[in-house]
Amino acid sequence: MSATDPTPTTSISPAELQEIVRVFADSDMRELRLSVGAVELLVSRNEQVEASGARPAAPPAPAVHQAPAPAALAPAAPAQESAPAQEPAAAPAQSGAPDRAGLAEIRSPALGTFYRRPAPDQPAFVEVGTQVAVGDAVGTIEVMKMFTTVTSDVAGTVTEICVDDAVLVEHGQPLFYVDPAGS
Structure with missing residues (x-):
């Protein structure tokens, strides 16, 4: 790029835009304005958006239309979207599925990449059999x-x-099961 070329060197990929919209949808934010290079994004749950004055047809849905999931994300998304609706009433689908009665879940606080270890060269935060206390770190989510x-x-x-x-997880997805009686 020359000194007279006004083309910005910063850009954002469609996959990054999609992840931003997903994170917004899972958050409590009412509106998000983002400008990266030549890309300007406005996502809003407000009934009236200042920039366009248009009223969304179905508030509080985001005012941005989401594109279909990239092929790399497609296999995980359908399974996760249907699971929460079935969890409370569903019986284990496979024979030999673990009995989770009386167990507490530790769920993902956000959509993102889940890491079981603080760094690639370090051991996992917890393993099966690890005793945990309230507030103990059990992993990290990268967004x-x-x-x-x-x-x-x-x-x-x-x-x-x-x-x-290093797996993509959804907001609210179970990460661990803990036996509270085992403390």
Whole structure:
């Protein structure tokens, strides 16, 4: 790029835009304005958006239309979207599925990439059989290069690890099962 070329060097990919919209949809934010290079994005749950004055047909849905999931995300998305509606009443689908009666769940606080270890060269935060206390770190979630610590909200013994390291998880997805009686 020359000194007289006004073309911005910063850009954002369609996959990054889609992730931003997904994170917005899972958040409590009412409106998000983002400008990256030549791309300007406005996502809003407000009935009236200042920039256009248009009223969305069905508030509080985001005012941006989401594109279909990229092929890399497509296999995980349908299974996760249908699971929450079936969880309370569903019986284990497979024979040999673990009995989770009386167990507490540690769920993902956000959509993002879940990491079981603080760094690639370090051991996992917890393993099956690990005793955890309320507030203990059990993993991290990465969203757009920002990391959030996942903490246990129950004391007990980890009985099941539901996701592998470095896997995309949905908001509210079970990450661990903990036996509160095992503390």
